[in-house]
Amino acid sequence: MAKINLNMERCKGCGLCIGACPIDNLRMSEELNSKGYPFAEVIDKDKCTGCALCCRMCPDVAIEIEK
Numbered sequence: 001m002a003k004i005n006l007n008m009e010r011c012k013g014c015g016l017c018i019g020a021c022p023i024d025n026l027r028m029s030e031e032l033n034s035k036g037y038p039f040a041e042v043i044d045k046d047k048c049t050g051c052a053l054c055c056r057m058c059p060d061v062a063i064e065i066e067k
């Protein structure tokens with residue numbers, strides 16, 4: 001099972017990963033990180049397929065997939 005790790009402190013809230021997820025499993029947080037940005041969060045870690053499209057899209061290397 002793939003494990004997705006999203007570093008909320010690296011995220012700038014651009015939303016590119018959210019549009020890239022084929023199963024719509026990412027959303028923007030309601031809270032802000034310490035830099036004042038909303039951040040992407042995984043809706044259901046168990047549903048993540050590990051396709052890595054989100055991490056390839058992220059300009060800030062905030063997402064890692066462990067296989």
Ligand code: SF4
Pocket residue numbers: 004020021022023024025026042047048049050051052053054055065
């Ligand atoms: S690895 Fe794939 S399925 Fe999982 S959150 Fe990223 S884009 Fe979605």
Ligand code: SF4
Pocket residue numbers: 010011012013014015016017018039040057058059060061062063
């Ligand atoms: S693509 Fe990266 S920086 Fe942009 S919202 Fe997603 S995790 Fe955050």
